[in-house]
Structure formats: C-alpha cells, structure tokens
Amino acid sequence: MSALDGLSPVLSVGVDIVDAERLRRMVTRWGDLVLERLFTADERNRLYGARGLRWDSLAGRFAAKEATRKTFGARGEMPRWTDLQVDVGPHGEPRLTLLGAAVEAAQRCGFRQFHVSIAHEKKSAMAIVVAL
Amino acid sequence: MTTQSVLLGVLRDLEIKTDGVGDETRLREDLEVDSTELIEIAVAIEQRTSAAIDTNDILALKTFGDLVTYVDHAPSRG
Numbered sequence: 001m002s003a004l005d006g007l008s009p010v011l012s013v014g015v016d017i018v019d020a021e022r023l024r025r026m027v028t029r030w031g032d033l034v035l036e037r038l039f040t041a042d043e044r045n046r047l048y049g050a051r052g053l054r055w056d057s058l059a060g061r062f063a064a065k066e067a068t069r070k071t072f073g074a075r076g077e078m079p080r081w082t083d084l085q086v087d088v089g090p091h092g093e094p095r096l097t098l099l100g101a102a103v104e105a106a107q108r109c110g111f112r113q114f115h116v117s118i119a120h121e122k123k124s125a126m127a128i129v130v131a132l
Numbered sequence: 133m134t135t136q137s138v139l140l141g142v143l144r145d146l147e148i149k150t151d152g153v154g155d156e157t158r159l160r161e162d163l164e165v166d167s168t169e170l171i172e173i174a175v176a177i178e179q180r181t182s183a184a185i186d187t188n189d190i191l192a193l194k195t196f197g198d199l200v201t202y203v204d205h206a207p208s209r210g
Contacts, residue, residue, distance in 0.1 A: 019168075026172055033175045037187045066167070080188050 008132040011110055014070030017126040020059040027058065038062060038081045040099065046088075059125035060118040061086040064094055067129040068114065072102075075109040086116070094118050096129070106131075135181075135200050142176045155197025167191055177203060184209040 027034050035044055039061065047058050064086045072079055083102035089095045094116040098106055106112075113132040118125065140150045148163055159165045165173070174185040183206035193199050 022168065026168065030172065030175050033178070034171060037171060037174070078188065078191070 008113065010130055010132060012071035012074045012131040013128070014067035014072075014074070014131075015126065015128045016063045016066035016070065017124055018059045018063040018066065020055060020120075020122070020124050023059050023062060024055055027053070036082075038065070040082050040085045042087075043085055056120045056125065060094075060120055060127065063125045063127035064096070064116050064118055064129060067127040068096060068116070068131075071111070071114070071129050071131040072105060072109060077105040077109055079105050094127075135203050138180050139177070139196070139199055139203065142173055142180060145176060146172055153196050155195060155200070157196040158194060159196065159199065160194075163196075173199075178209065182208045 032044075035047075039047065039058075043061060047054055047061075062081075065081050065084045068084050069078060069081075079098075079102035080100070083098065083100040085097040085099055087095045087097050096114040096116050109131070111131040115130045115132070116127060118127045140153060143150050143153070143163070146169060148165060148169070153163070157163060159170070170190050171187055174187050174190045177183060177185050181203065183203050185203070185206060189202065190199070193202055
C-alpha cells in the first residue's frame with residue numbers, strides 16, 4: 001500500500017496576481033457598477049470596514065477569484081466571478097464557496113475541494129488555488 | 133452615432149490607443165486589453181448605451197468587430 005493511497009489528486013492549479021492600484025482606480029471610477037460584477041452581495045458587505053472599502057481584501061479576493069477561474073479554465077469552464085465567493089474560515093484562512101452555475105461546472109471538472117492561499121503587498125495581491 | 137464610434141470613444145476614455153482600429157483588430161493581442169480592462173469596457177458601454185453587457189460574454193470576444201456585433205445584438209437593459 002502506497003503512502004499516497006487515499007489522497008485526492010491535484011486536478012488543477014490556478015495562480016493570479018492583481019495590481020491593487022489599478023483595481024483601486026477602477027473601483028474608484030466606477031464604484032458599485034464594477035463591484036457588483038465581481039463580488040457577491042455577502043462579499044461586498046464584508047469588503048467595507050470602519051474606514052470604507054478594505055482595498056487589500058478587495059484585491060486579494062479578486063486574485064483568488066481569478067486564480068479559481070484559471071483552475072476551471074484549464075478544464076474548459078469559466079464560472080462568473082459572482083458564482084465564486086471567497087469567505088473566511090475559522091482560522092482566518094480564505095475559503096471558496098461555489099454558487100450558482102459554478103457548482104455544476106465543478107462537478108463537470110471533477111473538482112470536489114479547493115485550497116486557497118492569498119498574499120498581499122502594498123501594490124499587489126496574489127492568490128493560488130488548488131483544485132482537488 | 134454608430135456602435136463603432138461609441139466603442140472607440142469607450143476605448144479612448146480608458147486610454148487605449150484607437151489609431152487604425154478596425155473589425156479585425158484583436159482586443160488582447162493588438163490593443164493589449166486584459167480581463168480587468170474588459171470589465172471596465174463592459175461597464176463603460178452600459179453607461180453610454182442601453183445595451184446590457186454580460187461580463188463573461190465580453191471576456192470571450194476576440195476582435196473589435198466581435199465587440200461591435202455583440203453590442204449591436206445585446207439585449208436592452210430594462
């Protein structure tokens with residue numbers, strides 16, 4: 001029996017880096033018109049803190065969504081940004097929730113689980129997503 | 133005003149050079165438009181027209197001509 005028996009194989013990996021300043025300019029210019037295309041209502045509620053929009057969180061979430069879309073893209077699927085919700089787990093870790101058509105798209109791809117990691121810098125955010 | 137001229141205005145507003153843009157001009161390769169800018173283009177088109185622009189649809193378009201045809205056939209927002 002191999003030590004790898006029972007482990008889920010990695011089916012796809014996606015990575016993305018977001019220019020936080022560029023995203024900020026876009027959201028500053030277009031406001032909710034852009035936010036509503038990219039984030040679910042739950043996410044938009046959580047993006048606002050005591051000092052307004054939490055820009056680092058916004059860029060990180062967008063990077064996670066783009067990285068997730070790449071895991072799907074490698075399998076010929078492309079879910080909407082608003083069908084991918086980036087939540088926060090009990091330890092502060094990012095967690096992906098699939099909504100709407102993304103649920104069936106994941107089934108078609110054979111994805112049962114996602115692991116998400118997000119990193120922030122002043123001017124950028126990056127995320128990597130592993131689909132199992 | 134034609135759809136083509138509206139879209140050229142949208143691109144110029146986003147500081148994308150429109151010299152020589154025609155139906156065959158490729159959005160990503162020739163105009164160097166990336167997915168983030170396509171989101172802005174979708175929003176800007178809706179601000180200038182009555183068309184309802186689906187962001188996922190617009191991401192799949194290849195050329196400026198594709199974009200013109202898509203906007204011409206897009207449902208109206210209502």
